[in-house]
Amino acid sequence: MERTVLIIEDEKLIIVSTQMVLEAAGFRVESATNGEDGIAKAKSMSPDLVLLDIMMPGIDGWETLTRLKRDQETSGIPVIIFTAREHARGHQKSAEMGAADYFRKPFEPDELIELVEKHVGQRT
Amino acid sequence: MATNEATILVADPDPAAARPLAAALTADGFTVVVAPTAATALASLAGGGVQVMTVALTFPLVETDALVSAAVLHGALPLAVGDAGQPAMLQTAMAIGCRGCVDGLAPAAAGAAVRSALQRQRGVARQREQYQRLRFQYQELRRQCAQQTERFQETQETFFLDLSRMMTIISNIMDGIVFVDRDGNVTLMNPVAEDLLGVRSFLALGKPLAALSGCDDLLRVLVADHRQMADLKEVTQTVEVPHTQQDLLYIKTITSRVLDYRGQVAGILSVLKDVTAEFKSDQLKNQYLSIVAHELRTPLTGIKTFSTMMCKGALGALTERQQRVVESIREQSLRLEHQIDKLINLGHLESDNYGQDREVFPLSDFVTGLIAPFEQPARDRQIELQFACAVEDLPLHADRADLRRACQALIENAVKFTADGGKVWVHVRHRADGSVEFAVKDTGIGVDPRYQRRIFEKFFQVEDPLTRHHGGAGLGLFVSRGIVEAHGSRIEVSSRLGQGAEFSFALPLYQRRAVESTAVAAVSAPVQQ
Numbered sequence: 291m292e293r294t295v296l297i298i299e300d301e302k303l304i305i306v307s308t309q310m311v312l313e314a315a316g317f318r319v320e321s322a323t324n325g326e327d328g329i330a331k332a333k334s335m336s337p338d339l340v341l342l343d344i345m346m347p348g349i350d351g352w353e354t355l356t357r358l359k360r361d362q363e364t365s366g367i368p369v370i371i372f373t374a375r376e377h378a379r380g381h382q383k384s385a386e387m388g389a390a391d392y393f394r395k396p397f398e399p400d401e402l403i404e405l406v407e408k409h410v411g412q413r414t
Numbered sequence: 415m416a417t418n419e420a421t422i423l424v425a426d427p428d429p430a431a432a433r434p435l436a437a438a439l440t441a442d443g444f445t446v447v448v449a450p451t452a453a454t455a456l457a458s459l460a461g462g463g464v465q466v467m468t469v470a471l472t473f474p475l476v477e478t479d480a481l482v483s484a485a486v487l488h489g490a491l492p493l494a495v496g497d498a499g500q501p502a503m504l505q506t507a508m509a510i511g512c513r514g515c516v517d518g519l520a521p522a523a524a525g526a527a528v529r530s531a532l533q534r535q536r537g538v539a540r541q542r543e544q545y546q547r548l549r550f551q552y553q554e555l556r557r558q559c560a561q562q563t564e565r566f567q568e569t570q571e572t573f574f575l576d577l578s579r580m581m582t583i584i585s586n587i588m589d590g591i592v593f594v595d596r597d598g599n600v601t602l603m604n605p606v607a608e609d610l611l612g613v614r615s616f617l618a619l620g621k622p623l624a625a626l627s628g629c630d631d632l633l634r635v636l637v638a639d640h641r642q643m644a645d646l647k648e649v650t651q652t653v654e655v656p657h658t659q660q661d662l663l664y665i666k667t668i669t670s671r672v673l674d675y676r677g678q679v680a681g682i683l684s685v686l687k688d689v690t691a692e693f694k695s696d697q698l699k700n701q702y703l704s705i706v707a708h709e710l711r712t713p714l715t716g717i718k719t720f721s722t723m724m725c726k727g728a729l730g731a732l733t734e735r736q737q738r739v740v741e742s743i744r745e746q747s748l749r750l751e752h753q754i755d756k757l758i759n760l761g762h763l764e765s766d767n768y769g770q771d772r773e774v775f776p777l778s779d780f781v782t783g784l785i786a787p788f789e790q791p792a793r794d795r796q797i798e799l800q801f802a803c804a805v806e807d808l809p810l811h812a813d814r815a816d817l818r819r820a821c822q823a824l825i826e827n828a829v830k831f832t833a834d835g836g837k838v839w840v841h842v843r844h845r846a847d848g849s850v851e852f853a854v855k856d857t858g859i860g861v862d863p864r865y866q867r868r869i870f871e872k873f874f875q876v877e878d879p880l881t882r883h884h885g886g887a888g889l890g891l892f893v894s895r896g897i898v899e900a901h902g903s904r905i906e907v908s909s910r911l912g913q914g915a916e917f918s919f920a921l922p923l924y925q926r927r928a929v930e931s932t933a934v935a936a937v938s939a940p941v942q943q
Binding site: 303306307314375381396 | 722
């Protein structure tokens, strides 16, 4: 069965490059460029994993994560926080808020695949 | 007995009166010298050895006077000879300076009279001597007392001068000062402290801190800090407090014990520093760094990912030349990423809030993959890279990412400065004191002793930046040192030029208490114990 990853990220460049890496590894990739769209897509397509950026216009990644985890339809989807910014206690905070992992950009393509493989399908 | 008896000069112009008196005294055992004239009497007195002089009042008054004075002068006891039965006689004798009377009409009793006069005189002399001694002692005491008083006044003057100098400093200092005595009552509060705490000192003095009201957030923090003084010597915190005239203030409180001369706690002193400006500039700097990081990393992510995918052939086969160029793009993007990380880390290190990201994690987590990024570069240059961990799995209390950065910077340098075919060892082991040591040893070019301190300076390079062979911005060791020092340790270097180098540092074992006490307030700095 094809595994789907949803990328919620406002930077087109990141979406394109991440999509390239994940598609090469055999994932189907969908994307949303802001939190609201991301939440809507997560509900409609029910992906196997969400890659979530923190700094986005409109509702930010933390808020998006909170809403995804609050909604019964999406709360079981593993979310990997995906950020280019330095966040104090980012690792701890994301874990406390229910994220499956925390990953920093720029990334090594192999590491990203490894991480996605680790969490994908671990739906609770 | 005769030899012990005194010599008596009997001065009397009338030989008929002198003779029986002299005879009676001689018979009584005294040595007697008779002087019929004032001149002979004076000569005898001047000759010395006379203890008693009896003087007849039949001499002219002038002569009697002279004789009595001479007797006193030469230490002889003057006694008048007269009718001792008459009260006026004794008065007359005293009036001319005699110390007593001998009854001329009863020579037989003269000896006894002389003896009792002598005895009286000795008593008086003893008393006088005692009096003199007491007087001397009294004067000595008075002198000492005056000296002590003077010294006390001097000390008091110095004390008051010191006190007034100190009070001037305390009331003009830019920091707030609050002193609480051993019973917990406020005994001193300077104007800055009044302003920050929102309490007038005349209302606060003599009361416990917990009973005051004003800036309650800050007062609560002080009360909590003071409670901790039973266990800790000093507590430092930064507190965010609302203020009447400004929106928000950041106050750094430093609370410590004050000891008396016996080393016992005499009270607690709190210093309140307004660090709002520093705090805000720190916040701005961090925000700026964070934005810069985001803006640089986002395009870098694209470059890195695309070049990696191309290198792997995921976008189709490349010619050898294209492959080389794309690999170079990838390498340069990695280098750029590394430099951005270092710069951002530098900003974090120089911030006052550095050290807030500490957590407790197992050592095994930390050492996993520690040398991985250097294995390929080392293999490429035939450098043997060895890793050995001789410590059981212990919990570490540190900033995980930073500690890794610090260690990896040391490993990176070791590989960088070791010639092809050399060797690099990474050791994790216990030190004698039980702390965990991280050591990186190499067979590289070594560090000239002249530069062993300077290599830790920001942007310092041993080589001339224009002609050097090794890359880098001169930040690696600076950042490592900052991280290690922020963890309460220091990096040690042992090296000789051309003979390799060893860089090491040790982290104390994690103790639960250290973590708990840092978590007292929302914003808190590490506690110094």
